[in-house]
Amino acid sequence: MSEAPKKKPAWKTARNKELRKDLKRVESHTQEAKEAAKKTEMLLLEEQGFLEAENEMEATHKVTQEEIKASVDISTKKKAYDLKLPDFGPYDINFTRTGRKLLIGGRKGHVAAFDWREGRLQFELNLNETVRAVQWLHNDQYFAVAQKRNVFIYDHQGSEVHRLKQQIEMTNLDFLPYHYLLVSSGLTSMLFYQDVSIGKQVAAFKTRLGPTTSQCQNPYNAIMNLGHSNGTVTMWSPNVDEPLVKMLAHRGPVNDVSVDRSGRYLATAGSDSSVKVWDIRNTYKEVLRLPRTKVAPQTVNWSDSNLLSVGHGNTITVWKDVQSAPRPKQPYMQHNMHPDWKVSSAQFVPFEDILGVGHSEGFSSLIIPGAGEANFDALEVNPYQTRHQRREEEVRTLLQKLQPEMITMDPEDIGRIAMDKDRRRKTAREQMEEITEPNKKRAQESDDDMPELQPHLADEETAVSKELQKKKKKGVVDERQMRLEQLQERERRMRENKKRRLEEGYVEEYVSPAISRFQQRQ
Template sequence: MDALIAKGDSIQALNKKRKRVYASQSKPGQSSKPDKSNKTSASIAKNTSLPKSLRSQTDESTNATQYKHIANAKLRRNLVKTSAHIAQSQALLSDAVDLLPSEDVGFIQTDGPLEKTWRISQTDVVRAAGGEAARARLEMKLEGGPYRIRYTKNGRHMAIAGRMGHVASFDTLTGTVHNELQLGEACKDIVYLQDQSFYAVAQEKYAFIYDRDGVEVHKLKAHVSPNRLEFLPYHWLLASVGSAGYLKYQDTSTGQLVAEHRTALGACSVLTQDPHNAVLYLGHQNGCVTLWTPNLPHPAVKVLSHLGPVASVSIDPSEGGRYMATTGKDGTVKVWDCRNWKGAVREWHLRSGGKGHAEVEWSQKGVLAVGSGGSVNVYTSPSIKTPHNAASQPPLYLTHPLPSTSHRPITSLRFAPLQDVLTIGHAHGTSSILVPGSGEGGMDTGEGLDLYEGVKGRREREVRGLLDKIQPDMITLESDIVGNLAPPSKLSFTPTTTGGSGSSRAAEIPYARLSRAERLRVSGKADITEEIPSDGESVDEISGKNGKEDKEAREKRKMRGKGKSLKRYLRKQRKNVVDPAAFAKESSMSPSVFFFFLFSALAIRAKIERQKAERKAEIRRVKYGDEPQERSAALDRFKKTSKE
């Protein structure tokens, strides 16, 4: 053991400094491999390595994209530098992920197989939780219900909107009420904008925007009778869908209406977004779920999810928007894989047994909450994401019954970001329960997830958000398209030109810069019947590897776009005249009928030529004032000479 420690240089004198040569510092001719003669050092070097984040930047730059297809040297150098920086950042992130604990923490652990977590009540959870976490367990009895709930991105501020017109916004950390309004009309939904300074309310006729003090700032007349609202933070877009069935996008930074799509599926009251690619999911009365983007007038994806109306839709934020959960009024809950829409991954019936309204919501750690009837059931992964053929209930994690039947129906479920709190909106107010393990513990301040953000930090984040705002045209199903360069075109042509000195050079020309004839040749649409073969090259070699095309196919491709009835008739007659042997072999008509069709074709051609000549003469007469001159006999050309 002492020899092993000595060979690893774990203990050495303080005044002794040894020069070490790493792989990144070795010379080109010098080998960086360990000495195989020393077995101890060889075993240490084989099983240990320097983390990627601690290596030199030159090693990481080898993995970066070189962009050799870009001709501009300055642009290519900047892109390579940016790519190397991205590679270094990814190495740092991978090292951080490896060092952080990967196992699931924060969930309730049972002592044995006979003990079930769903038997634990909220009283036991609050008793076992700390003093600060226990404060999140809260019951608010209000009279303006049923209520819709919405949190800010960092989870510190919460806004509620009651069906009877009661709207309020407050700080959940300190309990400070920002504002409280009685609007006097039905409020169907509420959503925060870029931060807690502004929020939008879907009222009876239009959508309104209020500031932190409750002052009406804007009246959005384009959003008529909205039922649901969503805000896209990276695009600064406020989306709404209402009773008319129109999905509308409003840019809150410029105030203009970006897009307006007609769903043609009737009134819609289900709207949610994928936080990773900003695609909106709509649930309709015919059981379909449609995916929408601002740049497409039709749904990008349309899925028949339920046999009845869709009640709620939610997207899992823990795995990049990979899974979707839906509930329908037919009493079923389904979990879908968004990479494959062939069928539901898991399906089960509601425990309440009813076929009424049901709400579903995912947490940041992939915990699924389903509220129906008078209770809320919570499920955890991977049981709800594992494919299962039978429509059986997945194992429960927690359950929470509402105090009384007067709290029904459950109209909203929201997990608080960065906290293990689930807030339930019902007819008599809101109820906040503790769900251990549902919230993300890490706080990313760069994404606006700072619970203790001040006024200065909020202003700087708002300015950065405006500068980095993504255009609506960038919203696609592929979330990796943002921030990447377009790859070089694969449709390139490499012509070989020979100079006067006899030297040959090959240059790749993009497909868009080719001439029309070359583009047709590359794409395989060129007319090979009109090409002149070179020496040693036959027509069959031009047509392809097989090189065998019948004469009918070549003639048909040659006459493409010339399918008028008259020309088709003339083409048929021309075929009989040009190839009399084929006519005598294949045709069964008599010679008199043949000559009748032949003279008919010749008469039609003569008529067409005469009409063309008359048309040209009329054009010249109108344009230049020329009088039509009739041609005389051949001796008329000597009249001028005889007069002279």
């Protein structure tokens, strides 16, 4: 069989000399790009190296850390170790975005930072007071510590740089790297946004939902997700003084929350011994529920490859494929530590198959095959950056810093072009009003079912207060309870106005209902 004739390149068929030269140059560039892509294909691993069972009789969660260490290379084996610090625990841990430095904070005042791979200590402090949370800022040069009274900022040598006096009794810290915002919440039910680049407080809100037990950021849109002691989870933006979304997640305090890398799924751990995964794109519905644990889970965390770690008691359980139903029958991996080591925090190391665990006796690192991101973008986050590259990145990120007003539920609205003159980008407040407007209409339609206002009675004797008290005992937050709270506040204002008028000497004349209509016409 004769071969089909090869098609001539486009630049050879062009008659114009200049056009032929330009087409030849473009085609040569295209061919070079194709050859370069072929050469780099061997370096781009599309799938991570997960553990796989040889047959149905085997299970990956039965593989121990000792068996994994015996099978991996020497460099990976050195990354799994136990750091015993029994005098100052339990410990809260936090890794830098590059995954090179580790910051640990003991509840009894011990704070230290070091290169966890090489074991090189950067600094060590003993603050002699309670440490509730630690958090790196934009790089490994500054970090924040939530201490017994206030939040403090330190440099890489452990010297105190600043004290945030307004932030009192904070228990949770997080940092938005693209906005340079330090977010803190705690026992006072306050939420603070602090711009660390200019030292200015951007926003401060009162959640009105009791102590905030946990918080995390959504890496997709920088929305903060807060877990409260009454079992609710709220989503906040610094542009709106009310939660954009409020949902009831558990029947008790929410111990920890975590959002995956894509910003689509939220994992919550409650004191009712349940771990749930929620779809937070549009529906805000529960996707699946993991098996109940014997001890209430204290920490949940997503890896770069969507593995979910759950820490409960002295056990760390890692689940795979939990972003869609049906629920996996068995966990991906499971590790039981010493019976006296109670897990307090856990975090996957960026770009590594390592899970860091902070517990009551110090720090431990576990090998979790397939947890790290195989193909990283060095222009975004470079795990091998030098000191000169770190300085350049700091200047670049400061010049490209995003303003707090750009934090919305849908970040794509910022770059969307309006097709009509009347169309414009909706603000976060307008988006929140669109969400709450149907609820307001339903509340207005249900006014007929509400009890009558009784401002002449004591606060605890009115029908509104009695029904509201029954609602709170059930622990369910619904639209009727919110409406009852508004009516109760209205009764209190009416009662205060009446009391103030009596103090001013104003006496109301009694008018019988029979002739009150004639008095209104005068």
